[in-house]
Amino acid sequence: MTMAEHAFTHLAAWPDLTEVAPSCGTGRALATAHREIVHFHSDREVDLHLTLRAVRRFEDHLAAARAVRMAPGSPWVTVRLDTVADVHLLTTLVTLALQSHQARPVAEGAPDGPCTGHRSGVRPSGQFSGG
Structure with a gap:
């Protein structure tokens, strides 16, 4: 089993999370009742x-994390899962994402920009197939 x-x-x-089709069309996604939260693009x-708001608030911490990449002006961050510690970091960040979305809910259907992988147009060679 991959990370x-x-x-x-x-x-x-x-x-609080349900599997949905990712809006970017790649991989698998998890969402709350109103918003996609996580896109698994590859293994x-x-x-x-x-x-x-959360990206700005924790920008220094996110930038210091070796597994995290940020795109300027995007509410999405990319987490690279190479180790168990990276999975723990992702879990912590998903908790933060859920809290951020609950604290300031956005109207359903409101634009929030494409995910980071979609924005960059870069796709890893192996696609996450799930299991």
């Missing part, structure tokens, strides 16, 4: 919708 499959299985069991890369 992404392990993370997906763990997060899909959370009561190693996951995009996470934190909100712009």
Whole structure:
């Protein structure tokens, strides 16, 4: 089982998250009742919708994390899953994302920009297939 499959299985069991088709069309996604939160694009890369407010608030910490990539002006961050510690970081960031979205809900259907993987147009060679 890859790190992404392990993370997906763990997060899909959370009561606040449901598997949905990713709006970017690549991989698998988890969403709350109103918003996509996590896109699993490959066996190693996951995009996470934190909100712009959360990205700004924790920007220094996110930038210091070796597994995290940010795109300027995007509410999405990419987490590279190479180790168990990266999966733990993703889990923590998903908790932060859920709290951020609950603290300041956005109207359903409101634009929040494409996920980071979609924005960059870069796709890893191996696609996350799930299990």
